[in-house]
Amino acid sequence: MSPSDADIQNVDRLIHEPSRLTIMMHLYVVESADFQFLQNQTGMTPGNLSSHLRKLEDAGYVEVTKEFVDRTPHTALKLTRKGREAFKEYRKDVKRFIGKLPE
Amino acid sequence: MSYHQDGLLDMVIGLYALSFGLGIFVDKILEFSFVAIMPAIMISIVLPIWIHAKKKITMPRIGFVKFGARGSNKLFAIFLGLAVAGLGVSLALSVFMIGQNGRPVWLEILFQYGMIWIGLGAAVIGSLFAYTMGLKRLHGYGLLTLALFVSGHFLGIPFEYLLLTIGSVIIASGAALLVQFIQRYPLQKGAPANVAQ
Numbered sequence: 001m002s003p004s005d006a007d008i009q010n011v012d013r014l015i016h017e018p019s020r021l022t023i024m025m026h027l028y029v030v031e032s033a034d035f036q037f038l039q040n041q042t043g044m045t046p047g048n049l050s051s052h053l054r055k056l057e058d059a060g061y062v063e064v065t066k067e068f069v070d071r072t073p074h075t076a077l078k079l080t081r082k083g084r085e086a087f088k089e090y091r092k093d094v095k096r097f098i099g100k101l102p103e
Numbered sequence: 104m105s106y107h108q109d110g111l112l113d114m115v116i117g118l119y120a121l122s123f124g125l126g127i128f129v130d131k132i133l134e135f136s137f138v139a140i141m142p143a144i145m146i147s148i149v150l151p152i153w154i155h156a157k158k159k160i161t162m163p164r165i166g167f168v169k170f171g172a173r174g175s176n177k178l179f180a181i182f183l184g185l186a187v188a189g190l191g192v193s194l195a196l197s198v199f200m201i202g203q204n205g206r207p208v209w210l211e212i213l214f215q216y217g218m219i220w221i222g223l224g225a226a227v228i229g230s231l232f233a234y235t236m237g238l239k240r241l242h243g244y245g246l247l248t249l250a251l252f253v254s255g256h257f258l259g260i261p262f263e264y265l266l267l268t269i270g271s272v273i274i275a276s277g278a279a280l281l282v283q284f285i286q287r288y289p290l291q292k293g294a295p296a297n298v299a300q
Contacts, residue, residue: 012262030168036168040288 008097014059015090019044020052024079024087027062032078053077061086107238109161110280113273115153116244121143121270122183127263160281164288188228218262222252244273 015024022042027033032040039049045049056062061083065076120140129137229245232238248269255265 030170031169034166037168040165076167 011093011097012086013091014055014061015087017052019048020056023049023052023056024083024090026063027077028084028087032061032076033076035075035077038077056083059083106161106165107236108280109157109284110193110277110282111153111156111161112238113240113244113277113280114151115277117270117273117275117277118149120266120273122272124263124266127266163290164284184228184232188224191224216256218252218256218265222249222256225249225252233289240276244269244276247272 006069015021016044019042022044023038026038026041035046035049036054038044042049053062053064057064061078063078063080063083065078067074067076116181126137126141129135225248226245229241229243231250233241233245251265251269254260255262
């Protein structure tokens with residue numbers, strides 16, 4: 001049985017974009033990380049990373065907390081419960097439609 | 104992830120092995136079982152230094168990450184594993200020393216190949232941590248320990264020399280990784296990079 005177009009069309013496109021998928025993957029395996037850590041892991045420029053984070057934050061997938069640690073500004077990022085569930089769902093969807101492909 | 108590519112973990116493991124080797128020397132001089140209390144000493148001294156070094160060297164370079172429950176469990180497993188491994192080696196050494204003054208036959212057989220058992224144990228523990236933490240070089244350390252202990256058994260090299268060799272090699276490897284890490288991730292001057300724009 002081949003994957004239907006509907007399967008692929010229904011996938012969460014906000015997560016499906018490669019840069020945002022990378023961000024989500026990194027945040028999924030940790031409790032929280034700061035901006036610098038994500039930048040190092042993803043290799044994105046600060047502007048690019050900020051832009052994608054804003055989209056994820058607007059969707060309620062990522063929680064951004066700005067605070068001062070030792071008088072230094074610090075941005076902590078974590079997946080919200082909604083974001084974690086959305087990523088799990090995305091993962092399930094991708095597995096489902098790719099799993100349907102013949103060898 | 105590059106969080107353990109800073110070589111600090113290697114240096115802790117190497118220090119652990121080195122201190123056991125030194126502990127045996129001290130045992131021989133002072134006739135006091137220093138090796139038995141080594142895990143407690145190592146945990147109380149090296150662990151805070153490791154955490155401080157992570158904060159001062161690693162975090163400013165690659166940022167901060169909190170691993171959460173799964174990550175904490177992994178870290179806890181590392182500490183527990185190191186402590187258990189240390190206690191195991193200590194007990195093995197203690198029994199080995201007592202055994203020299205009239206041990207049972209089964210202990211005789213067991214300790215006849217004691218170094219091979221310890222080498223195998225190190226290889227298994229190394230592989231376990233390598234798998235858990237995704238750090239392939241720990242397989243290498245385990246295999247190096249096995250190779251050295253097997254060679255030591257057949258060549259009659261004293262246990263403490265092997266420990267000192269393994270500890271020194273792992274510390275040197277950790278130091279090389281630390282230098283590479285510092286070169287790869289230089290400290291950013293000017294505006295802090297850990298702030299979203």
